[in-house]
Amino acid sequence: xxxxxxxxxxxxxxxxxxxxxxxxxxxxxxxxxxxxxxxxxxxxxxxxxxxxxxxxxxxxxxxxxxxxxxxxxxxxxxxxxxxxxxxxxxxxxxxxxxxxxxxxxxxxxxxxxxxxxxxxxxxxxxxxxxxxxxxxxxxxxxxxxxxxxxxxxxxxxxxxxxxxxxxxxxxxxxxxxxxxxxxxxxxxxxxxxxxxxxxxxxxxxxxxxxxxxxxxxxxxxxxxxxxxxxxxxxxxxxxxxxxxxxxxxxxxxxxxxxxxxxxxxxxxxxxxxxxxxxxxxxxxxxxxxxxxxxxxxxxxxxxxxxxx
Amino acid sequence: xxxxxxxxxxxxxxxxxxxxxxxxxxxxxxxxxxxxxxxxxxxxxxxxxxxxxxxxxxxxxxxxxxxxxxxxxxxxxxxxxxxxxxxxxxxxxxxxxxxxxxxxxxxxxxxxxxxxxxxxxxxxxxxxxxxxxxxxxxxxxxxxxxxxxxxxxxxxxxxxxxxxxxxxxxxxxxxxxxxxxxxxxxxxxxxxxxxxxxxxxxxxxxxxxxxxxxxxxxxxxxxxxxxxxxxxxxxxxxxxxxxxxxxxxxxxxxxxxxxxxx
Numbered sequence: 306x307x308x309x310x311x312x313x314x315x316x317x318x319x320x321x322x323x324x325x326x327x328x329x330x331x332x333x334x335x336x337x338x339x340x341x342x343x344x345x346x347x348x349x350x351x352x353x354x355x356x357x358x359x360x361x362x363x364x365x366x367x368x369x370x371x372x373x374x375x376x377x378x379x380x381x382x383x384x385x386x387x388x389x390x391x392x393x394x395x396x397x398x399x400x401x402x403x404x405x406x407x408x409x410x411x412x413x414x415x416x417x418x419x420x421x422x423x424x425x426x427x428x429x430x431x432x433x434x435x436x437x438x439x440x441x442x443x444x445x446x447x448x449x450x451x452x453x454x455x456x457x458x459x460x461x462x463x464x465x466x467x468x469x470x471x472x473x474x475x476x477x478x479x480x481x482x483x484x485x486x487x488x489x490x491x492x493x494x495x496x497x498x499x500x501x502x503x504x505x506x507x508x509x510x511x512x513x514x515x516x517x518x519x520x521x522x523x524x525x526x527x528x529x530x531x532x533x534x535x536x537x538x539x540x541x542x543x544x545x546x547x548x549x550x551x552x553x554x555x556x557x558x559x560x561x562x563x564x565x566x567x568x569x570x571x572x573x574x575x576x577x578x579x580x581x582x583x584x585x586x587x588x589x590x591x592x593x594x595x596x597x598x599x600x601x602x603x604x605x606x607x608x609x610x611x612x613x
Numbered sequence: 614x615x616x617x618x619x620x621x622x623x624x625x626x627x628x629x630x631x632x633x634x635x636x637x638x639x640x641x642x643x644x645x646x647x648x649x650x651x652x653x654x655x656x657x658x659x660x661x662x663x664x665x666x667x668x669x670x671x672x673x674x675x676x677x678x679x680x681x682x683x684x685x686x687x688x689x690x691x692x693x694x695x696x697x698x699x700x701x702x703x704x705x706x707x708x709x710x711x712x713x714x715x716x717x718x719x720x721x722x723x724x725x726x727x728x729x730x731x732x733x734x735x736x737x738x739x740x741x742x743x744x745x746x747x748x749x750x751x752x753x754x755x756x757x758x759x760x761x762x763x764x765x766x767x768x769x770x771x772x773x774x775x776x777x778x779x780x781x782x783x784x785x786x787x788x789x790x791x792x793x794x795x796x797x798x799x800x801x802x803x804x805x806x807x808x809x810x811x812x813x814x815x816x817x818x819x820x821x822x823x824x825x826x827x828x829x830x831x832x833x834x835x836x837x838x839x840x841x842x843x844x845x846x847x848x849x850x851x852x853x854x855x856x857x858x859x860x861x862x863x864x865x866x867x868x869x870x871x872x873x874x875x
Contacts, residue, residue, distance in 0.1 A: 370835030377837045397837055455724045460810065461639075462835035477638060480651075480813030483727060483821050484831070486806065490710070497715055498725040 332565040334362045338372020338385030339464050340487055341413060341506040342554055345585040346385055352581060353572050360565045366487075369464025376557055377403055382566060384557040387413065387464030387506075388471075404560045406601045409553040409594035410573045411587040414507040414537045415465060417524045417550070418492070420499045425449040427525035427534035430473060430549060436502065437469070439479025444500060457491045457503035460484045468552050469504050496520035507537045508586020515539065526550060543588055553594055554587065561601060570602055619848035622647070625841045631848065637812050637828065639842040647845050649852065651814040655729070655822035656853075658815055659804060662733030663740060663797045668790055670737070671744030672779075675789070678745070679752040680774055691746075698742035702802040709735045709807030723819055727809035730818040735803045740793035747792060751785020752778060784868035791864035795857055801826040825853050 336346050343366040350362035367375075372384035377398045390398075390405055398405045417433060419425055425448055428436075435441040436454055445451045456479060459466040465488075470478060485491045491503040492510065502524075510518045515538050517523055525534035528549050535548045542548045562570060572578050579589045590598065595606050622631065626647045634648030674694075678687055713734055714726030755778050763773040779786070801824075809821025810831070829846050836843040 367834050374835050374837045394837075397840070401837075452724070460831050462831065480636070481811050481821075483725075484810040484812070484823070486810075486831075490806075493710070494725060494727070497718065500724045 330359060332360050334360060334383065334566055334569060335381045336362060336364045336383040336385055336556075337367060337375045337381040338383075339369040339387040339554070340366040341369075341387040341463075341465055341509075342385040342411070345411065345508075345554075345582060345587060348581050348585060349569075349573050349578055352577070353569055356572075357565070357568070360569065362569065368460065368462030369467070370462035373405075373557065376405060376559060377401055379403065379559075382558065383570075386555045386557055387552065388468045389553075389555065390557060405557045406559075406561060407555045407557045408570055408574070408598050408601050409590050410556055410570070410578070410598075411554040411582040411585075412543075412589070412591055413552055413554050413587050414543045414548055415469065415504050415550045415552065416507045416510055416537045417502065417504055417526060418495055418510060418521045419502050419524055420495055421520045421522050422499055423449055423522060425524060427527060429527050429529055431529065433526070434474045434476075437474050437478055437482070438476050439481065452500040454502060455498050455500040456482045457485055457494050457498075457501055458482045459488075459491070460486065465504065465506065472552075473550070492518060492521060506586075507543070511538050511586060513584065513586070540588065553590075558601075561603060567602060571604060574598060574602070615847055615851040615854055618844050619851040622841060622844040622848045624844075626845065631845070637823075639832070639845060645842070647841075649825070649849060651812060652823060652825045652828055652849065653852070653856075655808075655815055656798060656824040656826070656856075658729050658818070658822060659732040659736060659808065659824055660794060660797045662729060662818060663736035664790070664794055666733060666737035667740050667744055667793055667797075671741050671789070671793065672748055672786055674741075675745045675748035675752055675786075676774060676779065678749050680770075680778065691749075694742050694745050697738065700739075702739065702800060703806070705735050705739055706803040706806030709803065714807060721819065725809075727807060727821050728819045729808060729815055729822045732804045732808040732822065732824075733818070735807055736797040736800055739800060739803065740796045743796055744789045744793040747789035748782070748786045751782040751789065754785070755781045787864050787868045791861060794860055798853070798857055798860070799826060801830050805830055825849050829853075 336350065343364060346364045350364050354360060354362055369386040369388050372381065372386055373390055373394055375381040376384035377394065379401070390407065395405055417428065423444075425444065428447060432441065432447050436447070437456060437458070441447060442454055443451065444454055458469070458478065461467070483494070485494060488505050488509045491505055495501045495503050510521065510523065517538060523536055523538065525536045526549055527534035533547070535542045537543055537548045543551060556570060556573070558566065558570070574590065582589060599605055631647050631649060633650060634646065636646040636648045637652055638646045678690060682690065709731050710727070714731050717723065717726040717728065717731055759777055759781055760773055763777045768776070804824045805827040808823065808827070810823045810827060811821040812823050815822045829849055832842070833846055836846065
């Protein structure tokens with residue numbers, strides 16, 4: 306018995322000393338937040354860590370709300386958020402001594418999806434809002450079959466949930482909304498439910514070659530009855546501003562970043578980073594956000610390697 | 614800690630609104646509402662549905678295992694049933710989304726299977742091993758003299774089982790049922806994945822529901838410390854705790870009445 310105990314004790318000591326201490330010139334960066342952004346953040350982190358050995362980046366999801374809460378609680382370096390921080394959240398952060406500053410590192414379009422067999426082709430923003438508020442309850446009122454509309458959405462921790470509510474509904478969701486745990490569950494639900502409608506980030510359902518995930522159908526969205534309706538599967542529909550449901554994706558930090566953190570965030574904005582952004586199904590940062598990024602990261606788009 | 618943090622909710626939320634209204638929307642577009650009635654109703658709906666399925670199945674199986682099965686069958690079945698208890702709740706939730714949900718949708722002609730019934734079936738599967746194991750032990754511990762006396766008076770096996778053995782083991786059976794119910798009330802991951810999480814008050818078993826446990830799990834990740842939303846989640850946890858306590862006390866009371874002084 307005794308030799309076994311000694312060996313186990315020895316292993317225990319090795320484990321302890323291995324996990325604490327060690328060389329401390331490795332910077333640890335924790336990124337937490339948006340599920341919409343999590344795969345993109347992972348790709349960016351992996352390619353950056355391959356280039357720069359002195360940085361170790363860990364990425365987790367949980368929803369934009371979770372990321373922002375972690376930033377306010379001082380538990381993360383970067384909070385990924387697919388929505389802007391609310392005034393109350395900024396006030397709460399300042400009370401806790403956190404100064405949240407946001408950098409826009411990608412632009413996302415939100416696609417509206419229905420079951421693959423649905424007859425509905427296009428919807429106006431007003432109709433979308435009415436459907437999700439619970440004002441319109443039957444598909445026949447918007448050109449579909451005579452079925453009760455089955456609503457799918459995310460949970461309140463999701464930036465996509467908040468963005469959709471604040472910009473499309475401008476009111477609260479209907480209580481019959483099924484709150485799914487993530488984009489994947491919404492897509493699975495839509496594939497099985499003939500009366501379903503849901504909203505997902507475009508990058509999740511449109512592949513690089515323009516093809517759409519099997520089993521669901523993307524709805525063309527138009528701003529009002531007389532406008533043209535656009536499908537978000539082509540990049541030019543989004544970058545030209547024609548597709549109406551578009552939002553910036555943020556990285557929030559506490560105060561102006563410096564050192565390795567700033568280097569990583571600059572990397573995300575430069576050509577290499579923006580290429581990864583596009584491969585993930587999102588769109589490069591449009592010019593309206595450049596001034597904000599320049600101010601937070603203290604650089605200039607004109608003089609650096611970043612182009613359009 | 615549950616109570617201390619939970620009570621701080623009532624600094625901002627009126628007690629009546631919390632307990633008696635049914636709109637739970639703490640991060641609302643307009644005014645935040647904190648009514649837990651629909652959450653409590655959902656929890657009860659799912660739990661009672663699970664018990665309706667699990668109690669007859671569980672007690673029946675336990676009686677079969679204890680009295681009727683031959684020892685070879687018992688030696689095989691008992692570990693198999695205990696293995697059911699070892700399935701992680703995420704796996705059961707996954708089965709609910711992928712297998713049971715679509716099956717229910719086909720059978721009942723619904724649009725989708727993410728309903729309270731789905732949750733009840735899954736919870737029944739999870740609490741069955743507990744009920745069976747404890748009830749079976751209770752039935753086996755009924756002294757042989759009870760059964761011998763019953764046979765001596767001319768009863769057959771069925772009458773002995775139903776009229777003599779089961780009533781004698783009743784306190785143990787009730788304990789088994791309460792343990793199973795406790796498991797069903799507190800189960801989080803399974804209901805989170807398989808019941809659809811809609812916050813409205815359910816009308817029937819075929820509506821999507823959101824239980825108290827799922828609410829805490831969903832929202833605790835996104836609340837900054839010290840906000841009313843944060844305290845209200847503790848209050849929900851306290852309510853859950855009190856409900857479990859209440860169920861246990863009632864069962865203890867019932868069990869004491871059936872206890873034989875043998």
